[in-house]
Amino acid sequence: MNGARSLLTTLVDAGVDVCFANPGTSEMHFVAALDTVGGMRGVLTLFEGVATGAADGYARIAGTPAAVLLHLGPGLGNGLANLHNARRAHTPMVVVVGDHATYHKKYDAPLESDIDAVAGSVSGWVHRSLRPADIAADTMAALDAARRGVVSTLILPADVSWSDGAGPAPAASEPEEPAVDGDAVRAAAAALRSGERAVVLVGGDATRAPGLAAAVRIGEATGASVLCETFPARLERGAGVPAVERLAYFAEAAAEQLAGARHLVLAGAVSPVSFFAYPGKASDLVPDGCTVHVLASHRGAAAALEHLADELAPGSTPAVAPSTRPALPTGDLNAFAAATVIGALLPEGAIVVDESNTAGVGVAAATAGAPAHDVLTLTGGAIGYGIPAAVGAAIAAPDRPVVSLQADGSALYTISALWTQAREHLDVTTVIFDNGAYDILRIELQRVGATSGAEPGPKARELLDLGSPAMDFVQIAEGFGVPARRVRTAEELAAALADAFAEPGPHLIDAMVPSLLS
Known part of the structure; x- marks a missing residue:
């Protein structure tokens, strides 16, 4: 058995059966092993930040480690922002990063980099496998570390991956729950x-x-x-x-x-x-x-x-949130009307992935009495998390509707995740809060200006404007294979959500809302 097949077999035997991937040449033996090792679902993403964000969303919902396959140091670097979020969330994740063959590294090929240093900035465990015989044990060690709530990075040189001599994995061990102090x-x-x-x-x-x-x-x-x-x-x-x-x-x-x-x-x-x-x-x-x-x-x-x-409080029973729904609003759409519509129509058992930032300020209050649901949030503050995390959440819980509440600016960081939603036929409804600006940064600009005494000028304001030219999220989504529509009133949003929730598969709704500062 070669090293790549040993790694894959060890993951599957340990219950890790999904791998989010954006592979390259150094990982081709891992890719090939997918056809010889049953039980692993490979999920292709078009950008490494989508792979890492999807793995984060998957593990948060599944409660088990997620696997990610990335290409060398630059590929790992492209995925770093969402690995930062995963680190802050204590998400169990095993990141497999291919590297040049051990004998090739001395030639300083164009993609040569210090993978260990890059990985160390977001990982609680980093290791490089140097012999096929060690890969199974190294993989189990990565899984053991991940189950304690850290990102684990296993670096796999190409020649170690393709060489034979891999041995069986040691028995899996369940992590001990921390004792109450x-x-x-x-x-x-x-x-x-x-x-x-x-x-x-x-x-x-x-x-x-x-x-x-x-x-x-x-x-x-x-x-x-x-x-x-x-x-x-x-x-x-x-x-x-x-x-x-x-x-x-x-x-x-x-x-x-x-x-x-x-x-x-x-x-x-x-x-x-x-x-x-x-x-x-x-x-x-x-x-x-x-x-x-x-x-x-x-x-x-x-x-x-x-x-x-x-x-x-021995024997006590806590109060719980009552079942309440806001009445559907009418008229022109704004951030609070959009939140009210979402609260009125949120499906039972939904998973809400919230990267709506400032435009979603009313969502928490509007959904407080909606049917019980889970909310995943932007733990590390590195934007571009929401649409990828919705991919992972939908794969982890295919029987639950996923509602992705997404600010327009941060959506653009990882918008290609829509393609993976379409490719995998995932039941995700994405609502873009489209105000044509980095509104959170407009607020921060005002706050910083207030402390410095300076009034923001036209060049500063222009740097936070997304409307010149305006982006067409409907065309972008449809280009990735996701049905989409634009809404400007509360009634249109309600109709679009009802249609999306009734039809399985991905949908995008471009909700045109004014800036909170307008």
Whole structure:
């Protein structure tokens, strides 16, 4: 058995049966092995950032490691932004990167690069296989690391891939769940019983129903505020699910949510900081005089919260979000009307991939009482995540509708993911919030200008404008094989969504909305 076939066999035997790929010459033996090793689904993407983003979305929904195949250092570099998001989400992922043959590297061929250094910037585990006999064990080590919540990168030289001599894989081992830290539970319980204002900030695996239920029980019993991190990897919400408010994106609003807290309990979340620095404003959002208590990291946070809830509120049952739908609006479309239509029509069991950024500001409130659904968010802030992540989510859960809420500017980074949606016949409805601008950057330009005293001029404003010329998302989508239509009123959006939800397969809706700053 050659090295590539050994790697593929090991992945399949360990339960990894989907590989998102944009391969090149160095990976051709892996590609060829797809026809000799049954059980692996290869999913082609047209850009490496789509492959890595799709793997992220897949693993967040499947709960198992995703596999990615990339070509040398430049291919890995093209996928780096969404690997950054995956790292921030603690997504289990095995990235296989082909490299030049070991004897060829000394010639410094045009595609030669320091793959190890590039991989190290986003990976929690990096290894280079140097013998076919080691590949199976190296693959299992990569999987073991990925299951702990890191991006694992396995570098596979071409001659190691094509050479024979590979051995069998060692037995798979399930990662041990982190033990609940009794001292941390007792310290948090004491803080929450103190009578002083407290905030419980949840993230990691505590953003699913069990963790949310425990957190809400704690809040109801102690009066503590319960917040979710700003960008959770996967948040369960909607009717019948305990509801928690998300920490605000802008630092001023987040500071108001945390104001006066004397205790901050971190359950799967990290201590809050502002996303960017601003002159004269604090970066650390923890209020002065507030003690931070780390209950658990991203793995084991739900279990720790359940222990804490049983300590503080034994036998209690948390309140859950009621089943409510907003009435369908009428008239010209704007960001809030679009959000209301989505809330009124969101299907049961939907997976919402949210990269709507500023234009989607009303979506969370509009969908709070919609049928229970999952939300995947932009954990690392590197845009171009949404459409690829929707690919992965749809492959991971083919029986669930995927709704991709997408800002127009960030859509263009990885728009070719629509082609993969069409090729794989995925049930994804993409709604483009089309305001013809980088609205979030317009807001940031105003904020920076306010601190510097400078008024943005025409050259600065032009750099954030996407309307000269305007892009035609309908033609772009149809060019990739995805049916599309443009809507300008709430009624048209409602009709387009109803049609898309009724017909399996990919659809795109170009929702024309004015800028929030207009």
